[in-house]
Amino acid sequence: MAEPTMAVREGSTPRDEPLMSVRDLQVEFSTSAGVVRALDGVSFDVRRGETIAILGESGSGKSVTAQAIMALLPKPAGSIVGGSIHYAGRDLAALPIGDVRRICGTEIAMIFQDPLSSLNPVFRVGWQIAEPFRKRLGMDKQQARAKALELLDRVGIPDAGRRIRDYPHQFSGGQRQRIMIAMAIALEPKLLIADEPTTALDVTVQSQIMKLLANLQAETGMGMILISHDLGVVADVAERAAIMYAGRIVESGTIRQVYDYPAHPYTQGLLASIPSTKAIGERLVPIAGAPPNLLALPTGCSFHPRCPYAVDRCRAEIPLLRRPDGWEPGHVAACFRSEEVLAHD
């Protein structure tokens, strides 16, 4: 699956300007119990034609990252309190919400976890797909409808000409997600954010949707941020991966670096807890303990209470992302003991 996207990448200069560059992003939520720092210094780049996977447990901040980029943080509870989101020469974190939304409609698009609740139940799907054409490009009804039909065909809805007049509840889960994708790619965005796009779907449908996303990316050369808790789903599609824990990126690198040589104990734990074909009959190893309470984060490294490698330093100091000594460039982890973790594997 990765071949066509690689080709696109080689076509442009390898170290060209990133499409989007997130730097030291900080997001806070105010709840009745106190202020929660949902994102604490998140940085990453997305390039044209590249897919970056953001992985982590629920509550790790991966969805909040997407919401922050799209200016969809729940108001008034959530707000960006620091950092920047550079896109096409502008900082989305500093722009008024209205301006960000305008960019989002045309250049950055998003698809969501639950395609049923994400589609408006009282409007026909054709109308919903045609809406951006009519409202953003000013097309008339006929033109917009033709475009919507074309899109439905393109995302693989059979008998699109008839089904364009149906309502969301008349489609299956996988078809609904295809419709969401059609809506997202309508205005040919340069960046697509997919927030758990396959979590609500059957396993067989999951791979079809991932294949569709990869094909569309190959055709259009758009960048993609793929958010998931499922390391298996993204493995074939993404080139790079960032692992999040408690609002921070704890490890990032190419997908092979991260999957084959995890340098953070949390990543190692995640990989050990997924079933794989080569380890049939072996026990799955769950990560000890529970995900952290963002209201009362542990001191030092947030992962230390669950970490088999933890030492005194981990309880006192917050580790920064760094390249483990003697390993490839581009692979970083936020752990004082990455070398031991890598050696253990």
Next chain:
Amino acid sequence: MTTPARVSAATRTMRRARKARRGVRLRIVIPLIIVGLYVVGAVIVPILYHFDPLSTDLLYRLKPPGSVVGGGSTAILGTDQVGQDLFAQIAMGARVSLTVGALTLLIAGVFGVLIGLLAGHFGGWVDMVLMRIADIQLAFPSILLAILLASVLGQGLTNIIIVLSIANWVVFARVTRGQVLALKNREYVEAARTLGAGHLHLIFRTQLPGCLAPILVVATVEFGHVILSEAALSFLGVGVPVGVPSLGSSIQAGTAYLTTAWWISTLPGIALLILVLATGILGDALRDRYDPRLRSA
């Protein structure tokens, strides 16, 4: 950097949330105090004034608020068309309102909750029959049903309570049934069922407790409705019998003297309004507290 401004935005929303929570507490305490004052006033004032609903004092009739009347006392809210002290009359009317309200809630509540529990627990044809009865009941606007029944049964406090109970049980039945259906498949109810608990135990020990919060909310809101309905029936002349002072009949009596003695109609109405408003605020606050789905903050 714009950071300081953004931080203050976050703390501002938090402060607002905290204020909202304190608001809920105030919105529970203050209405309770008001209702308490009404209860105390309804008990004490008629005794202090040696109130006799049948006594008249034509010499001091239609006196405006603050007038000095017979015996040198001051009628702070004036007197009515037969010379009775309006304040004492309002207190007596509140006594009727509160009694009718409380007893109606008790009867309609117990009856409605029982029906709701049965319908929700047994489901099937029991549910079907009970809910169709409720549908027919709902075909009558509740005040219309009350008027019809009251006109047939005749005037009297007991009849009013019966009539209003009949007109109000459905709300309790529906809310309870809905809640039971929601609870039915919860693990703890299923656990009790698999452990072999009987119907009685299931209904009263596992389901009823889960229904209490919404029932409490409904009861508070209905209390105001019932008091308003009683006043409306008395205003229409199908409520309390002649000679029993009620806020509704006082307002009705005053309509004949609107130009000469505005206070006779106006002041009992305000007394009624404050009482109903207090229960309304209380009901809202309880809902905010117990029904997080409807919570706005």
Next chain:
Amino acid sequence: MLGYVARRLLLAVFVLWGAITVVFIVVRLVPADPAVLIAGETATPEQLAALRAQMGLDQPLVLQYLGYLGHAVTGNFGNSYTQYVPVMKLIGQVLPNTVLLAVLACAFALIVSFPLGLLAALRVNRFSDRAVTTLSLLTQSLPGFWVGVVLMLVFSRQLNWLPSAGLDSPASLILPTITLALPFIAILIRMTRSGLLEVVGEGYIVTARAKGLAERRVIFPHAIRNATIPIITIVGLEFGTLLGGAVITETVFSFPGIGRLLVTSIQVRDYAVVQACVVVISTAFVLVNLVVDLLYGYLDPRVRLS
């Protein structure tokens, strides 16, 4: 959709049958003998017996019931006890006035409450939300008949701007309409607000925002169209309260409508008219709810197409 319509129709017919039956039973509970009520205390036993035979009161209760049911279906409720004309003629004279009043009050309530509910929902927990919510709570606690009395006191007696009673000119409709609409406004504001708040949290609203639509476009039509569905249901349910309120409002303003006819008939113990009035009002209520149910099916494709 056809199945849905059929089910709703069946339920409406069933509920109407139940309502008519309940009225029959309740009116038979009257301790007084209708023949005595019509002929007066001075009538001879022979006169009374003749009257009873003429009215069919000497027949078994079941036959009386079936006859009554048959007549009710055709809209025949016999003659008034006191005015010796067909009951439906009396009702026919006043029913249009009540319908006019109810429609005006409904329209007025919708026009006032929708923007206020929208405002409250969009500015939730801000000052304007608190003001609107408090206002609606206050309005809801107002005793309708008392509001009528006070409005009459201020605008008719003191200021002399508007007529206080009857229905002689369009101006006569103003005070009754306001009185009748007030509690309705209160409920509608609350429902619009909570309905919108619920919808605004839904996934498809996030999608609409992510599509880059302007916030105005997110609310109209995405949020509104969904929020309208519960609001319409409430309009139907609360229409009953509105009809009940009409009885009181018409009495306060001596408005020639079916509510006032009902109350005056109760006072003179004319149970033929009382019975018919209650059946007619209940029928109106059931029909409005039927329309609402069908509208609901039309607005929500999930209901229509299932």
